[in-house]
Amino acid sequence: MTDNANAPRNVIFNADCIDVMHSFDRSMVDFILTDPPYVTRFHDREGRTVANDDNGRWLRPAFNQMHRVLKDGGFAVSFYGWNKVDLFMDAWKSAGFRVVGHLIFRKRYASAVRFLRYEHEQAYLLAKGNPARPERPISDVLDFPYTGNRLHPTQKPIEALVPLIETFTNSGDLVLDPFCGSGSTLVAAQQLGREWTGIELDNQHYRTASKRLASPQHHRAAA
Numbered sequence: 001m002t003d004n005a006n007a008p009r010n011v012i013f014n015a016d017c018i019d020v021m022h023s024f025d026r027s028m029v030d031f032i033l034t035d036p037p038y039v040t041r042f043h044d045r046e047g048r049t050v051a052n053d054d055n056g057r058w059l060r061p062a063f064n065q066m067h068r069v070l071k072d073g074g075f076a077v078s079f080y081g082w083n084k085v086d087l088f089m090d091a092w093k094s095a096g097f098r099v100v101g102h103l104i105f106r107k108r109y110a111s112a113v114r115f116l117r118y119e120h121e122q123a124y125l126l127a128k129g130n131p132a133r134p135e136r137p138i139s140d141v142l143d144f145p146y147t148g149n150r151l152h153p154t155q156k157p158i159e160a161l162v163p164l165i166e167t168f169t170n171s172g173d174l175v176l177d178p179f180c181g182s183g184s185t186l187v188a189a190q191q192l193g194r195e196w197t198g199i200e201l202d203n204q205h206y207r208t209a210s211k212r213l214a215s216p217q218h219h220r221a222a223a
Contacts, residue, residue: 021065038081101125183209
């Protein structure tokens with residue numbers, strides 16, 4: 001756990017994550033779990049979009065700041081758009097991250113159908129420095145229950161995020177999600193007894209996440 005008692009904990013910022021992280025102290029975060037825009041000009045069946053999904057200008061500066069605020073020997077898990085993997089890989093490596101694992105989240109439904117049926121999400125496990133291996137490594141293939149995307153157009157299920165936080169953090173550690181959306185990462189961290197900090201640019205999603213984190217039903221420890 002980081003020794004920085006002044007790190008912002010259990011709070012969500014409604015602002016640009018690059019600006020917010022720039023104000024953070026170096027190495028203040030124990031673990032990062034985030035689902036950034038995929039740079040694919042996404043829109044769902046209802047016409048909902050994701051902020052900054054139409055450009056990749058934020059990629060390098062955002063991951064530079066993530067690397068700076070993450071403790072040495074810490075891990076980050078980042079979802080990414082498979083057809084923009086070159087942009088993401090460039091941003092991760094230029095920031096100083098080492099790619100140490102790849103995760104597949106299997107769906108029981110197709111989120112889209114083009115040349116293939118899209119029945120998975122994907123993320124890379126990134127390391128800063130040379131972290132110790134987990135005592136009980138988890139599988140690199142995890143289930144991805146359907147959320148219905150009621151709270152966010154690309155809402156991630158808490159059940160898929162809990163195993164990651166449980167594996168790569170300890171009780172009381174600080175988990176950061178710079179693109180927190182509806183707050184799923186933060187809820188998972190809260191349920192596991194971890195501290196959390198979120199950043200969200202979109203005011204509507206910021207308000208959704210704030211309500212979720214204040215809800216008594218989420219203030220329980222995961223079994």
